[in-house]
Amino acid sequence: MNVSPNIAEVAKLVSEPSRAAILTALLDDRFYTASELAGFAGVKQQTASFHLAKLADADMVICQKQGRHHYYRLKDAETARALESLLLVAPPADIRSFRQSAEAKAIRKARTCYDHLAGALGVKLAEQLVHLDFLQENEEAFTVTDKGASCFKQLGIDLEEVKRKRRSFCHRCLDWSERRYHLAGALGAALLDGFIRMGWIERRPLSRAVTITPKGEKELERVFHISIEKN
Known part of the structure; x- marks a missing residue:
């Protein structure tokens, strides 16, 4: 049976x-x-x-x-991960209007993947966190370095509190549009919450896409050396 x-x-x-x-x-x-x-x-x-x-x-x-x-x-996040994995193998949607084209472009640039950042911005952030030695990367997850812990503390993120959450701490999530990894888990969610709290990023109504504010452009460049494309 x-x-x-x-x-x-x-x-x-x-x-x-x-x-x-x-x-x-x-x-x-x-x-x-x-x-x-x-x-x-x-x-x-x-x-x-x-x-x-x-x-x-x-x-x-x-x-x-x-x-x-x-x-x-x-x-929950596990349901979201399963659905995101299907997007990796799904064919692109047909674009039939300027509005759909603009939305598709915005989603690929910066969006939420359940409760963390994804799209080009999410991937750039993960890559810069590794490049700046804030995170170390292995085949399945990231680990936070001492240098990273200091940076996250300055951003108002309590790592001990984040680690106590009943979920993965900071795993890799394969981005369906960029085909590279972004940061997920409790730390990814804490970073997104922090960016919103500090006014670096704003959610859009009725959309997964997020808007990077002028303040966010400056701070992402200053802290993580991420330059934001204007188009």
């Missing part, structure tokens, strides 16, 4: 285009209403609610009720 997890059931859920669009939208680790997710998927709210119920039954999303509204988010 086969007692292995039923991969076919998960594949069936993800293979439906509207559900795939909803799951991709949820990869930025924020809560969205069924109405907002319907807009992402290009379907009616009733259809989105049906898909979200299916995903909730499969334990892929969680639902939180607040007042009259229901808000949905991916279950």
Whole structure:
């Protein structure tokens, strides 16, 4: 008797285009209403609610009720990692409008991968952290050097508190658009939170793309020697 997890059931859920669009939208680790997710998927709210119920039954999303509204988010980082791995082998989406082209370009430049930075910026950051000897890299993860610990402390990141979180500390995550690694795990999430708190990066509404502020451009250059392309 086969007692292995039923991969076919998960594949069936993800293979439906509207559900795939909803799951991709949820990869930025924020809560969205069924109405907002319907807009992402290009379907009616009733259809989105049906898909979200299916995903909730499969334990892929969680639902939180607040007042009259229901808000949905991916279950956890492991679910996000599994979905991101599928993006590595997925063919590029068809671009049919200027708006889609601009969004695709923004997502490739700088975005969230669940709760950490990805895209060209995320990869550049990981590479510079290694180059500056803030991190050391092995086949699966990064380790923080003494020099890195000092830098993260100056950025207001308590490494001992980050290490106590019940998750990977700082593993490598293969970036689907850059095909190189960015920094994930609890440390990657702490860095993203810190950049947002310090006003270096701003989240965009209804998008996984993030905006690098003028202050962020200066500070990323000063601290990590990362120059930001203007286009």
